[in-house]
Amino acid sequence: MYDRRDLLKSEDNPNNKSILIVDDEYSIREALKMFFESKGYIVKLATDGKEALEIIEKEECDLIISDIRMPRLGGMDMIRRIEEYSKKIPVIVITAYPELNTTLDAIKYGVVDYIIKPFELKELEEKATSAIFNKCVVSDEYCVKKIQKDKIDFLSKYTHELRTPLTSIVGWLKLLLMEEFGKIQPQQFEVLKNVEKNVKKIKSLIDDIVLLYSLINCEEKLILKEYNVADLINTVISEEKIENIEKQNIEIKIYDGIEKIYCDKDKIKRVLAHLIENGFKYSFPNNKINIIVRSFLYNNENYVKISIQDEGDKIKHTNRRLLFRKFFDSDILKEKIDFKKGIGIGLTLSKTIVESHNGRIWLEHNEELEKGNIFSFILPVKDKINNNENNRNGSYN
Secondary structure: OOOHHHHHHOOOOOOOOEEEEEOOOHHHHHHHHHHHHHOOOEEEEEOOHHHHHHHHHHOOOOEEEEEOOOOOOOHHHHHHHHHHHOOOOOEEEEEOOOOHHHHHHHHHOOEEEEEEOOOOHHHHHHHHHHHHHHHHHOOHHHHHHHHHHHHHHHHHHHHHHHHHHHHHHHHHHHHHHOOOOOOOOHHHHHHHHHHHHHHHHHHHHHHHHHHHHHHHOOOOOOOEEEEEHHHHHHHHHHHOOOOOOOHHHEEEEEOOOOOEEEEEHHHHHHHHHHHHHHHHHOOOOOOOEEEEEEEEEEOOEEEEEEEEEOOOOOOOHHHHHHHOOOOOOOHHHHOOOOOOOOOOHHHHHHHHHHHHOOOEEEEOOOOOOOOOOEEEEEEEOHHHOOOOHHHOOOOOO
16 A cells, blocks of 8 residues: 655655646746755746647646646646647646636546645645645546545535635625615616626535535435425426526426325425426527426336426437536547536536435437437335435446
């Protein structure tokens, strides 16, 4: 078994380990160069992403430490293009403040950690040592699992950074809309309402990330009870803030005498909300969404099957295996699939929630449909759900 201390004492580390520092600020580049060289690392410097790619093309690097905002080619564009060279190089990003969209994008491309300016050199050294250690001594299979876990841990830390200012923004917006600081004009009111709407979208995204993290790490217990399935679906349609929803175009069909489902209500509501929202998001205006509930036999066990059918463009059959992994899987990026812009957390979270109930979720393959898609998930009947922590591993492979 490897020990990090043994690795640091060996001749292989850090004396022949190289770090590429990418930053457009001369003072930061030189300070980091002096620091890491004093620790025995070989240090290479680049002023922007374009110069960094020229170095990566010709030379081996064990770690990249990169700023995000740079001229010519920024950090994120550089990270996206590293895979063109088929090199698995861990990346630590330096940022002045958390930016949710940039962070989520970075996660897709394998960024292993981040550090916020101003930072302590000792903290950066620890992160660098950990990243290089994991790259050097672990097996490919372990490395894949470790990187996936690091992504989730990374996101969890970042969402906590975002939650504090977001809470303040929500509070101040509420006071402004209540005219606590004086009367506001109608035009100002509309602008503030639009800001409030977008802040709530960010909050919902953060809540999804936190829930995903908790489920994958088995920190979130299911609260299982019986619920009327029609009432549950109608609650989602009426209460959930679903983007672009056209309630009059939703039809609910329940077959086989099914009245109740056994589930964690709040979590299954998130699954339904994401699937219904996707149905409207990828359909044309005034198209219909069908929600179909029926019994289902799977591996000789009885399940309740819930399907959401839209009338949008059909998703290519070859892309179906990637849909529920989009949030994690960099393979989807290589195939340049034409999904509408989004980080893909909705389907990844839905898969994790359903599987935590010992259920399954998939995109139906139906050649008879000329257009539209059917997303279905199944939940075991009450006496088949095993709420054992060992069966709730929140797999996202």
